[in-house]
Amino acid sequence: MENCIFCSIVNGDIPADKLYEDDAVLAFKDVNAQAPEHFLVIPKEHISTPNDATDEALLGKLSITASEIAKDRGFAEQGYRLVMNCNSDGCQSVFHIHLHEKH
Ligand code: AMP
Numbered sequence: 740m741e742n743c744i745f746c747s748i749v750n751g752d753i754p755a756d757k758l759y760e761d762d763a764v765l766a767f768k769d770v771n772a773q774a775p776e777h778f779l780v781i782p783k784e785h786i787s788t789p790n791d792a793t794d795e796a797l798l799g800k801l802s803i804t805a806s807e808i809a810k811d812r813g814f815a816e817q818g819y820r821l822v823m824n825c826n827s828d829g830c831q832s833v834f835h836i837h838l839h840e841k842h
């Protein structure tokens with residue numbers, strides 16, 4: 740989608756510090772980290788808000804990708820926070836869904 744910063748990261752127009760990528764999802768470091776490790780896991784497909792998400796497998800993949808990153812980076816057992824914000828009351832600022840992973 741035009742004028743979507745995360746679509747621009749997916750298509751390579753904007754750089755990101757990528758951790759994981761496959762056909763469906765992309766994970767990269769949050770540019771304004773709120774924790775020592777703060778990543779965003781996004782679908783490559785543009786989905787504006789959690790209210791617009793209908794693909795159960797794709798949503799599940801965001802969570803599983805986050806847990807794989809935690810295992811790879813060695814903080815899975817210590818733990819981490821997964822958050823997806825929705826619209827204004829949920830403090831969503833980028834309208835392409837993303838799972839925050841914070842450790
Ligand atoms: P939210 O408030 O849930 O919509 O979170 C959006 C997140 O995207 C914030 O934590 C921002 O720091 C992050 N962010 C915005 N632009 C970029 C970017 N170009 N690269 C990485 N993270 C970004």
Ligand code: ZN
Pocket residue numbers: 740743744745746747784785786834835
């Ligand atoms: Zn987008």
